[in-house]
Amino acid sequence: MSSVQNVIEKLKLNVLHVEDVPESYSSEVYKLTLASGETVYVKIPFNRDKLVREFEMLETLKGVIPVPQVLDIWHGDERATGALLLSAIPGKHCTANIDEKLAYRIGSYHAMLHEVTTPGYGVHATEGFKVLEPNNWRLHIKHNFDKWKAPCQEILAPELYERCIHHFDGIYDALPDPDGPCIVHMDFRPGNILVNDNKVTGIIDFESARGGSTEIDFTKVNRYIWEVNPSTKLPYMEGYQSIRPMLPLDDVLPFYDFYDSFSAVVWCKNRGIEKQQTFLEENILTLKKIVGCPSLEK
Numbered sequence: 001m002s003s004v005q006n007v008i009e010k011l012k013l014n015v016l017h018v019e020d021v022p023e024s025y026s027s028e029v030y031k032l033t034l035a036s037g038e039t040v041y042v043k044i045p046f047n048r049d050k051l052v053r054e055f056e057m058l059e060t061l062k063g064v065i066p067v068p069q070v071l072d073i074w075h076g077d078e079r080a081t082g083a084l085l086l087s088a089i090p091g092k093h094c095t096a097n098i099d100e101k102l103a104y105r106i107g108s109y110h111a112m113l114h115e116v117t118t119p120g121y122g123v124h125a126t127e128g129f130k131v132l133e134p135n136n137w138r139l140h141i142k143h144n145f146d147k148w149k150a151p152c153q154e155i156l157a158p159e160l161y162e163r164c165i166h167h168f169d170g171i172y173d174a175l176p177d178p179d180g181p182c183i184v185h186m187d188f189r190p191g192n193i194l195v196n197d198n199k200v201t202g203i204i205d206f207e208s209a210r211g212g213s214t215e216i217d218f219t220k221v222n223r224y225i226w227e228v229n230p231s232t233k234l235p236y237m238e239g240y241q242s243i244r245p246m247l248p249l250d251d252v253l254p255f256y257d258f259y260d261s262f263s264a265v266v267w268c269k270n271r272g273i274e275k276q277q278t279f280l281e282e283n284i285l286t287l288k289k290i291v292g293c294p295s296l297e298k
């Protein structure tokens with residue numbers, strides 16, 4: 001709580017009440033009630049690059065899709081990464097059952113997001129938009145996987161780890177050409193979609209968004225929407241395709257389901273395995289199902 005008090009002081013806010021938002025898994029997020037009665041949110045990102053990334057994405061997407069308005073920004077100091085002051089959006093996290101009408105609307109907004117192009121494959125950082133060198137999405141994906149091998153080897157059982165390495169080699173070469181570069185959210189899931197009266201009122205949490213290929217952005221849609229309620233897939237795709245064409249998902253979803261879970265193991269290690277044990281076990285189970293390995297983690 002001391003971190004948000006520091007932000008309140010830096011932004012000179014007159015606050016009546018501070019409430020922690022527990023649904024945030026990477027950054028710190030707090031709901032503030034101001035003396036004026038207005039509700040706002042303070043987001044304290046995990047690092048300064050994430051602060052810049054979220055700010056730039058929210059500014060870029062303003063007027064394109066419903067996103068929080070950046071009311072103020074503190075760029076931090078030698079001890080703190082900084083913070084964003086964000087407007088509140090009416091609505092609740094889309095964690096209840098999603099019907100076909102809502103699925104269509106979510107799909108159309110996802111497509112609107114993907115319609116925004118970027119200067120290249122890359123990310124916003126403190127020094128500006130940093131294009132990948134080389135500007136090649138496929139090599140970027142392979143480079144990421146290669147750097148995740150060592151930390152994953154420390155966590156996964158030997159048999160599971162070896163099967164994961166061989167599995168990647170087998171499915172990576174079969175991927176179709178990527179599209180883009182355009183904005184991809186990287187965490188497009190129900191918890192980051194706000195709804196009210198069965199309509200989408202906001203898309204939140206852009207700290208990991210970047211210029212990429214749309215193929216990477218359907219993994220959590222598939223896992224947390226389509227697999228939960230298969231009847232949502234067709235209307236979601238119809239909503240998406242009312243705005244723009246969709247890649248052949250059957251050719252990329254299996255790869256990114258694996259890729260996402262492998263990267264999540266590293267994320268859990270970096271954030272602390274004891275705190276992320278449930279999420280770690282969920283992703284290890286996914287890996288075991290994909291590669292057909294009965295082994296348990298170490």
